[in-house]
Amino acid sequence: PESRVHLQVSxxxxxxxxxxxxxCQRCLALIKSTKFLNAYITxxxxxxxxxxxxxxxxxxxxxxxxxxDGIPIxxxxxxxxxxxxTTCASNMLKGYIxxxxxxxxxxxxxxxxVLLGKTNLDEFAMGSGSTDGVFGPxxxxxxxxxxxxxxxxxxxxxxxxxSNWVITGGSSGGSxxxxxxxxxxxxxxxxxxxxxRNPAAHCGVVGLKPTYGLISRHxxxxxxNSMDVPGILTRCVDDAAVVLGSxxxxxxxxxxxxxxxxxxxxxxxxxxxxxxxxxxxxEYHAPGLSGEILALWSKAADLFKNAGAKVTDxxxxxxxxxxxxxxxxxxxxxxxNMARFDGLEYGHRSDMNKSTESMYAATRREGFNDVVRGRIxxxxxxxxxxxxxxxxxxxxxxxxxxxxxxLKVFRSGVDILLTPTTLSDAAPYMEFIKEDNRTRxxxxxxxxxxxxxxxxxxxxxxxxxxxxxxxIGLQFIGRSFQEKQLLxxxxxxxxxxxxxxxxxxxxxxxxxxxxxxxxxASFS
Amino acid sequence: xxxxxxxxxxxxxxxxxxxxxxxxxxxxxFAAPPNSLVSFFDASLPGTLPVLNRRCVEAAVMTGLALNxxxxxxxxxxxxxxxYADLPAGYQITQQRVPIAVNxxxxxxxxxxxxMSQMVTRTVxxxxxxxxxxxxxxxxxxxxxxxxxxxxxxxxxxxxxVMEPDMCCGEEAAAAVRELQLILQTLGSSQAVMAEGQLRVxxxxxxxxxxxxxxxxxxxxxxxxxxxxxxxxxxxxxxxIEELENGGTILNETRAFDSKLGCTVPMRDKEGKQDYRFMxxxxxxxxxxxxxxSLPANMNHQQVVNIDWIHERLPDLPxxxxxxxxxxxxxxPEHSFILLNEDGLTEFFENVVRQTQMMPRKVIGWILNDLxxxxxxxxxxxxxxxxxxxxxxxxxxxxEKKEISAAAAKQVLAELWKGEGKTPLEIVKEKKLELIQDLxxxxxxxxxxxxxxxxEVIMMVLG
Numbered sequence: 005p006e007s008r009v010h011l012q013v014s015x016x017x018x019x020x021x022x023x024x025x026x027x028c029q030r031c032l033a034l035i036k037s038t039k040f041l042n043a044y045i046t047x048x049x050x051x052x053x054x055x056x057x058x059x060x061x062x063x064x065x066x067x068x069x070x071x072x073d074g075i076p077i078x079x080x081x082x083x084x085x086x087x088x089x090t091t092c093a094s095n096m097l098k099g100y101i102x103x104x105x106x107x108x109x110x111x112x113x114x115x116x117x118v119l120l121g122k123t124n125l126d127e128f129a130m131g132s133g134s135t136d137g138v139f140g141p142x143x144x145x146x147x148x149x150x151x152x153x154x155x156x157x158x159x160x161x162x163x164x165x166x167s168n169w170v171i172t173g174g175s176s177g178g179s180x181x182x183x184x185x186x187x188x189x190x191x192x193x194x195x196x197x198x199x200x201r202n203p204a205a206h207c208g209v210v211g212l213k214p215t216y217g218l219i220s221r222h223x224x225x226x227x228x229n230s231m232d233v234p235g236i237l238t239r240c241v242d243d244a245a246v247v248l249g250s251x252x253x254x255x256x257x258x259x260x261x262x263x264x265x266x267x268x269x270x271x272x273x274x275x276x277x278x279x280x281x282x283x284x285x286x287e288y289h290a291p292g293l294s295g296e297i298l299a300l301w302s303k304a305a306d307l308f309k310n311a312g313a314k315v316t317d318x319x320x321x322x323x324x325x326x327x328x329x330x331x332x333x334x335x336x337x338x339x340x341n342m343a344r345f346d347g348l349e350y351g352h353r354s355d356m357n358k359s360t361e362s363m364y365a366a367t368r369r370e371g372f373n374d375v376v377r378g379r380i381x382x383x384x385x386x387x388x389x390x391x392x393x394x395x396x397x398x399x400x401x402x403x404x405x406x407x408x409x410x411l412k413v414f415r416s417g418v419d420i421l422l423t424p425t426t427l428s429d430a431a432p433y434m435e436f437i438k439e440d441n442r443t444r445x446x447x448x449x450x451x452x453x454x455x456x457x458x459x460x461x462x463x464x465x466x467x468x469x470x471x472x473x474x475x476i477g478l479q480f481i482g483r484s485f486q487e488k489q490l491l492x493x494x495x496x497x498x499x500x501x502x503x504x505x506x507x508x509x510x511x512x513x514x515x516x517x518x519x520x521x522x523x524x525a526s527f528s
Numbered sequence: 529x530x531x532x533x534x535x536x537x538x539x540x541x542x543x544x545x546x547x548x549x550x551x552x553x554x555x556x557x558f559a560a561p562p563n564s565l566v567s568f569f570d571a572s573l574p575g576t577l578p579v580l581n582r583r584c585v586e587a588a589v590m591t592g593l594a595l596n597x598x599x600x601x602x603x604x605x606x607x608x609x610x611x612y613a614d615l616p617a618g619y620q621i622t623q624q625r626v627p628i629a630v631n632x633x634x635x636x637x638x639x640x641x642x643x644m645s646q647m648v649t650r651t652v653x654x655x656x657x658x659x660x661x662x663x664x665x666x667x668x669x670x671x672x673x674x675x676x677x678x679x680x681x682x683x684x685x686x687x688x689x690v691m692e693p694d695m696c697c698g699e700e701a702a703a704a705v706r707e708l709q710l711i712l713q714t715l716g717s718s719q720a721v722m723a724e725g726q727l728r729v730x731x732x733x734x735x736x737x738x739x740x741x742x743x744x745x746x747x748x749x750x751x752x753x754x755x756x757x758x759x760x761x762x763x764x765x766x767x768x769i770e771e772l773e774n775g776g777t778i779l780n781e782t783r784a785f786d787s788k789l790g791c792t793v794p795m796r797d798k799e800g801k802q803d804y805r806f807m808x809x810x811x812x813x814x815x816x817x818x819x820x821x822s823l824p825a826n827m828n829h830q831q832v833v834n835i836d837w838i839h840e841r842l843p844d845l846p847x848x849x850x851x852x853x854x855x856x857x858x859x860x861p862e863h864s865f866i867l868l869n870e871d872g873l874t875e876f877f878e879n880v881v882r883q884t885q886m887m888p889r890k891v892i893g894w895i896l897n898d899l900x901x902x903x904x905x906x907x908x909x910x911x912x913x914x915x916x917x918x919x920x921x922x923x924x925x926x927x928e929k930k931e932i933s934a935a936a937a938k939q940v941l942a943e944l945w946k947g948e949g950k951t952p953l954e955i956v957k958e959k960k961l962e963l964i965q966d967l968x969x970x971x972x973x974x975x976x977x978x979x980x981x982x983x984e985v986i987m988m989v990l991g
């Protein structure tokens with residue numbers, strides 16, 4: 005159905021206030037001027053401009069393909085893009101040009117979206133900081149925001165801006181940074197344990213993890229096949245709904261997508277929340293949760309209560325086992341999924357050629373970083389015949405218990421769960437790297453990863469700025485395939501909190517009205 | 529010396545006859561240019577996912593039903609991990625936990641006795657049938673120290689048929705495999721031609737004394753024909769017996785059959801035993817099969833496999849065909865056995881019967897004793913026979929009408945083999961082989977013979 009809402013950039017494009025080419029060029033210029041963020045691994049300038057040109061032709065004929073026609077987007081570098089390098093931020097796939105587009109990429113292109121480039125990530129999506137890829141770490145744009153700088157000035161010593169920057173979170177940090185810094189209007193990430201919602205929270209953008217099986221994974225280079233989903237990053241909830249509408253639905257190429265027909269929906273403007281039941285899971289008051297975020301969470305709960313919604317404390321008793329369970333299942337699938345990287349058919353191949361085995365070993369040692377290799381070793385250990393029952397099967401059973409926790413709570417009448425997304429605001433890079441990837445992942449995934457266990461939809465909505473001037477987000481978790489309800493509630497919340505726009509010098513410098521107003525931050 | 533009981537089990541891989549592969553849309557074709565039938569999924573390009581081929585499922589269900597198996601209404605797929613150049617993903621998708629069919633049996637016949645005239649029926653239990661991917665092919669080029677990998681075969685659908693150790697010798701193993709081959713070809717689920725790699729057999733062999741537990745078994749691979757299967761199994765049984773009688777032990781190892789030397793040799797040793805780290809295949813939901821009872825009313829017909837529907841459409845299996853031939857034509861079971869055993873022979877026989885007045889149980893003699901032995905002598909298949917069914921029928925008609933004798937008929941047949949295009953009648957006329965019916969003429973001939981051999985006659989009269 006035609007959207008009733010006035011689509012800002014889309015209508016600007018429609019009305020000729022700005023052309024797709026101009027829009028594309030501005031985004032490309034902004035990418036260049038924000039290069040220090042290291043959000044992009046590959047910028048596909050030529051093809052993007054060509055796509056913009058095609059889009060322009062359609063607009064001039066009055067025949068745009070849809071709301072996404074001419075809209076610049078970015079895609080995490082673990083999605084296959086035909087003709088454009090796909091690296092997964094790994095030496096193993098440096099220079100790898102895929103011959104096919106991931107289904108979600110194809111769908112966006114079919115809608116006329118303009119693919120600006122591939123964004124940076126933790127190597128093979130393993131990590132929670134976007135710091136462990138071969139192209140270096142991604143910098144959170146908020147590190148350079150006026151809001152953050154103002155708060156840092158109050159610190160006693162003047163440190164070099166260079167060493168003060170904060171991380172984006174991960175592993176879809178590049179996509180989150182790209183959206184946050186206005187270089188694109190929407191970006192694809194992936195979410196296995198929180199990899200879309202975590203950086204969304206740290207970068208102050210909307211990060212949607214859809215229900216498992218709703219969106220095709222064909223062409224998404226897998227981390228954990230039974231938990232991965234493509235994630236959607238945008239600057240507002242309405243935009244996320246539009247992108248979801250263009251991506252969801254059965255894909256014959258992915259046997260884990262549901263067969264039911266998906267109907268794209270319009271998000272109603274919810275005014276009456278009195279029929280809503282919000283659950284507050286007590287286990288999400290996790291050790292290490294910052295006082296700030298705890299307070300914000302409480303405030304949000306009150307917001308719903310005061311607006312007439314039913315807000316109750318609920319319990320998800322197996323939450324505390326989810327990290328360990330995730331560790332076993334994730335590493336086991338990683339060990340399996342990475343077995344194909346042997347240097348024979350594609351990707352890096354070592355010069356070592358004394359024997360096939362030695363070539364495999366050298367190729368994989370050279371191609372994978374420590375994080376990947378560590379997970380492969382762990383995973384293989386858990387899959388050994390003598391360990392399988394005690395680790396893998398046990399973890400599957402615990403996974404079932406975790407999923408059942410959610411089912412019970414939803415069956416008791418709760419519609420949506422409200423939780424924090426992260427334990428704190430974004431850490432400075434220098435702090436973050438003091439602990440290893442595994443430790444950080446275990447810490448940071450705790451609030452997001454149960455949703456992946458249960459396959460449930462979840463969304464981060466930016467809620468407020470922290471004392472340090474950095475974004476804090478809150479998470480809503482919904483019932484399976486009830487994205488419409490989830491996003492409706494998220495949109496209502498977004499409207500209430502009025503999260504501030506990032507005050508970024510580079511963005512301001514790019515003159516046009518399109519970027520300066522709060523509403524124009526979105527395309528829908 | 530105490531007697532030895534040999535025990536033989538078989539693992540048979542039959543390539544499914546289908547247009548495309550088990551989990552991808554690339555074509556299945558023998559002897560295509562290297563790497564010309566490889567989809568992105570077959571090459572294990574990152575991000576590709578398996579999509580189950582319905583025809584392969586149907587082939588496995590058909591085969592399971594023909595082997596009297598229980599078809600599992602829910603079965604699962606697993607990953608079996610190992611590194612090898614012809615296994616691009618580093619794992620094979622197979623069915624380890626719950627395969628598609630279990631607990632069946634196969635009956636086969638053997639000729640035993642002095643003149644191989646007695647036919648006995650044996651049964652071997654079928655443990656299970658599982659669907660799995662075939663691997664690619666590697667060709668080792670030792671001169672250039674390289675391995676050439678062809679992925680055309682990678683991902684082709686296989687049915688692995690596991691036969692319990694109910695067989696006792698090479699002959700039984702060969703007969704069981706032959707029967708399985710005929711069944712698969714009748715069903716069309718596999719063309720099962722061993723020479724084209726469509727049917728591969730590994731044998732598990734052990735020996736023990738009666739009343740004692742089973743001995744250590746070895747696995748014998750690299751068997752390229754049914755004949756070699758019998759040889760390999762018998763050799764291995766002998767080898768184990770000799771080894772044990774000399775006080776040695778049998779290692780639980782894999783051995784390769786060397787067809788030139790006619791023996792089994794240990795295969796290149798892999799350090800320790802392989803742990804395949806089996807894991808459920810996360811990209812394939814459980815496979816649900818339906819029957820008439822469980823089929824939901826408004827299910828999309830394209831999306832389901834109905835076991836009962838398949839059962840109703842199974843063709844006559846070889847055992848049924850043989851029984852029908854015996855009943856219809858009054859031939860012996862041994863005859864029908866040989867008829868089905870030779871590709872095209874049944875058809876040939878039935879064509880001859882249709883075109884002649886001779887009784888089928890007389891025709892069968894000509895088919896099995898004359899035609900078949902000639903074909904075997906010259907290593908020809910029935911299809912390549914220079915004597916067509918019509919020609920043979922014509923000849924047999926002459927014999928039936930008593931226009932020639934049986935001996936003459938054999939002479940004519942010998943001429944027909946030359947394939948010079950002459951009809952039986954032409955040959956008879958040419959060689960003056962007509963039977964003389966006229967009594968007077970016969971008397972004259974006999975008298976002439978007697979007259980020409982006076983001495984011999986006198987000797988005979990004197991006694």
